[in-house]
Amino acid sequence: MGPSGVGTSVPAPAGERRRDAVIRTEQLQKRYPGAEAPAVDHLDLEVFAGEIFGLLGPNGAGKTTTAGMLTTRVVPSGGRAEIGGVDVARHPALAKQLSGIVSQQNTLDRQLNVWENLYFHGRLFGMGSRRSRHRADELLQQFQLARWAKASVYALSGGMAQRLMVARAIFHEPAVLFLDEPTAGLDPQSRLVLWELLGELNAQGQTILLTTHYMEEADQLCGRVAIMDHGHLLALDTPAALKQSIGADTVLTLKAAGDAAELREKMAAALDGVTASRTVEGGAQLQLRGIERLVPRAVAAAEALGVDLIDLSVSEPSLETVFINLTGKELRD
Amino acid sequence: MAVTETPHVIGTRPPRSVAAASWTALGALLLRDAVVLRKHVWEFVLRTLIQPFLLCFVFLFVFPKIGQNIGGRGNAAESNFATILVPGVVGISVMFQGVQSIALAMAQEFGFTREIEDRVQAPCPIWLVAVEKVISGTFQGLLSAAIVLPIASVVHASGVQAHLALHWGLILTLVPLAAVAMSGLGLLLGTSFEPRNIGLMFGFIILPITFLGGTYYSFDRLAAVRIGGFHWLQTLVLANPLLYVNEGMRAAFTAAPHLHLYVVYPVLVGFAVLFMSLGLRNFRRRVLS
Structure with missing residues (x-):
């Protein structure tokens, strides 16, 4: 599992849900001019106060467009989207008071130093000079950027710039913190630091909506995950429930010389409890129930079938597996 | 798990009215620009002065010295040219300030820095973010007029002298109007070009203008x-906003x-409105x- 403090949020009990929704979309739709298919198609979502909600899907799934509509940058073609009860399409200026945004690119003010980037954000959101100054100092401490306070933002590494953008986004205590692919392009160390940070913010009550195409990120960080593809919501639940939903507890990947389709067929028939199977590069992948003595059973079955095994691996189902079962393709395709 | 029992929800209703939030946001954006200008004040001054200085140096100092006169021979003719050129140099500075x-800045913020994405998240209507740029550009245009005029009127060869006659009523109305129109041009160009x-x-665009x-x-x-009888160039330049500025x-x-002032004022207002709306x-x- 991830660092401590991460993944502590769970969905609110069913009865509480409607009351606590901070974000609500109804039949939300976006069709870009000239595009054949809508980028987001009749999306119904609710995000509850205090949760980390993930929009998971490959590029072009409609996650960024959804986040764009919620953050008033993309004008919906139909349906409704609300933040804190404010219709984002009709009252964008009001909705912006409630949102903190960390975009994919570095959008720090290059003309200002690290401290000033925070300070002027506070002023922009109506905080007085004193309060802004105080909070800028406080956040630089909290985000371990204090010694860079006077530095140019050009001097920051990718991970530090990202942290500064998160600090800036939460400066005005937004109802929702939006992060668009927050760890894309970050090194593994910076990614862990960011996950930890987001977990801490969430533990303090910060509602977070993030888009990602990293299943590990969705799995470790998010209380609930919406899996999207081609603008549609395919599944929505906790990562654990999503993984349970596929009905298998183990994924067995076999690599062998020869025809992959034949390998898949033979092995799926020879082993007990196989719920789904598919070919992968150089072999086959089986989803099955029952991990007991699976390796010896699989090796024995392969021997009996005359299959020349090159490699065999056993893993738990992941959100990737869920995505594959829903769409027939891999998340990174 | 305690998080969901009694979630500490940070306010989920907008704390302020759009008008109040917009007003403070405008103030903060202007403050930010002022701080950035103060940081780069020498860069601003040099950038503003270099072109007027070179124009005056070449046309009003070098040319009379080497006998390559403009505007006719003799100090009187050269001074007449200086009288034409000095206000023109101020006008061109105001325009360049708007563009620069x-x-x-906008082309850059839209382009590789993507800073504009953050700027438009300010809790105000997005048009206000653009209007703030124009206000700030207007102020910088006025500042450049104020520093260019003295420099332009002193750089010249001996005997050559621009005959200045300051009309304060016009200075206090026309110069700001020109600065607004040229900042509007800057906004239009900055949002039109990649x-x-x-x-x-x-x-x-800039060179022909x-x-x-x-x-x-x-x-x-x-x-x-x-x-023939057709004053084609005179007709053509009527489409040029800088003409009315100069x-x-x-x-x-x-x-x-x-040009008659009852032409200059309304046309400049018209250009300002056109540039701003586009x-x-x-x-x-x-x-x-």
Whole structure:
């Protein structure tokens, strides 16, 4: 599992849900001019106060467009989207008071130093000079950027710039913190630091909506995950429930010389409890129930079938597996 | 798990009205620009002065010295030319300020830095973010007029002298109006050109505007350029916004002949409105999808 403090949020009990929704979309739709298919198609979502909600899907799934509509940058073609009860399409200026945004690119003010980037954000959101100054100092401490306070933002590494953008986004205590692919392009160390940070913010009550195409990120960080593809919501639940939903507890990947389709067929028939199977590069992948003595059973079955095994691996189902079962393709395709 | 029992929800209702939030946001954006200007004040001064200084140095100092006169022979003729050129130099500076402080900055912020994405998240209507740029550009335009005029009027060879006559009523109204119109032009250009096409913008927009904007000559003298009875160049330059800026500067700073003020004022207002509305439309299109 991830660092401590991460993944502590769970969905609110069913009865509480409607009351606590901070974000609500109804039949939300976006069709870009000239595009054949809508980028987001009749999306119904609710995000509850205090949760980390993930929009998971490959590029072009409609996650960024959804986040764009919620953050008033993309004008919906139909349906409704609300933040804190404010219709984002009709009252964008009001909705912006409630949102903190960390975009994919570095959008720090290059003309200002690290401290000033925070300070002027506070002023922009109506905080007085004193309060802004105080909070800028406080956040630089909290985000371990204090010694860079006077530095140019050009001097920051990718991970530090990202942290500064998160600090800036939460400066005005937004109802929702939006992060668009927050760890894309970050090194593994910076990614862990960011996950930890987001977990801490969430533990303090910060509602977070993030888009990602990293299943590990969705799995470790998010209380609930919406899996999207081609603008549609395919599944929505906790990562654990999503993984349970596929009905298998183990994924067995076999690599062998020869025809992959034949390998898949033979092995799926020879082993007990196989719920789904598919070919992968150089072999086959089986989803099955029952991990007991699976390796010896699989090796024995392969021997009996005359299959020349090159490699065999056993893993738990992941959100990737869920995505594959829903769409027939891999998340990174 | 305690998180969901009694979630500490940070306010989920907008704390302030749009008007109140917009007002403070505008103030903060202006404050930010002022702080950035103060940080780079010498860069601003040098950038503003280099072109006027070179123009005056070459035309009003070098040319008379080497006998390559403009405007006729003798100090009187050269001084007449200086009287035409000095207000033109102020006008061109105001225009360049609009282009530089808005168009170039905006092209960059829309382009590789993507800073604009953050700026438009300010809790105000997005048009206000563009309007703030124009306000800030106008202020910088006024500042540049104030520092260029003294420099332009002292750089000249001995015996050559621009005859300045300051009309304060015009200075206090026309110069700000010109600065607003040129900042509007900056907004329009900055939102129309991709960063990679900035070279094109200079080559095909800025240079023709500069050379055909009445900086080096006054409008009435162009009457001499004609085909048959048609004053084609005089007619053509009427489409150039800089012409009205420069003629206005001539009216404000000298006693030289200039376009009628009842032409200059309404046309400058018209250009300001046109540039602003097109610029705001482009801005909106670039920001929203």
